[in-house]
């Protein structure tokens with residue numbers, strides 16, 4: 001297992017895209033500032049998608065404009081097509097992510113086109129990015145199951161991942177969109193995709209709908225994965241994936257990794273604070289077990 005893991009914080013995007021209320025720009029910017037203060041070095045800041053489909057992300061350009069430039073922090077944004085890419089560039093985005101699916105039905109529900117069409121839509125996005133030296137990450141949804149199709153073949157996941165790498169994505173985030181997978185399955189899919197594109201290209205993005213995310217992450221870390229997505233307070237979900245709930249929480253992930261001697265660089269106390277801040281604005285408690293325990297019992301690690 002790697003001695004360090006890069007944590008990709010997706011709370012401001014995956015977390016807030018699925019909330020009933022749209023938070024004001026000032027709150028989003030303060031949330032992201034607090035995440036950066038917790039030493040999260042990659043913070044997905046929003047998305048350039050149809051405001052009719054995901055109104056919660058409609059102000060992403062304004063969020064990006066208000067963020068303080070910081071050479072140490074990356075603020076990627078999601079883009080589904082050339083329009084999204086042009087808008088992201090105009091707003092000063094320094095990194096973007098395209099998002100495909102291993103399930104045909106989810107692809108159509110989420111982005112209105114087939115998997116093959118999505119790859120063709122991403123091609124000019126990657127060309128624009130290359131011309132501007134902008135890094136592009138690729139997501140593959142439904143790698144451990146689909147809310148519409150059920151089981152998804154590992155070969156389908158490998159095929160989409162390889163096509164995204166061929167387009168120029170520097171990393172593929174294998175995503176359990178609805179938190180349906182279990183550890184042996186997660187490990188097998190990672191192995192199958194690593195055979196296609198190499199383990200060093202892989203990140204995992206696991207929703208925690210059924211409480212399996214940490215176990216699945218651990219299984220993938222044992223395979224050599226060293227990049228993990230998470231969201232403080234366990235925020236998250238996808239409006240086009242019925243039954244999807246929050247991502248694995250950043251606080252729980254960091255607690256597990258640091259406890260195993262795997263360094264993340266993240267300040268757990270400040271990550272808990274950032275989670276509390278955003279949960280208060282959403283009018284509910286944190287979904288992170290570690291954050292809940294620290295409220296009730298403090299941080300006993302100080303005494304260890």
Ligand code: HMG
Nearest residue numbers: 048049050053080083084099110111112139141175177238
């Ligand atoms: P479409 O509806 O399929 O068709 O859009 P369209 O291309 O004809 O566009 C329809 C309207 O959207 C038009 O406006 C376009 O101008 C506009 P109208 O004429 O109706 O006024 N439009 C745009 N507006 C703003 N930004 C754009 C853009 N493109 C077109 N970039 C589209 C296709 C992909 C845009 C649409 O289906 C969409 O926005 N879908 C939302 C997808 C989304 O954000 N899903 C959640 C994020 S993915 C996720 O959460 C999974 C992930 O976390 C990994 C995991 O957990 O699995 C990443």
Ligand code: MG
Nearest residue numbers: 014175177237
């Ligand atoms: Mg997600």
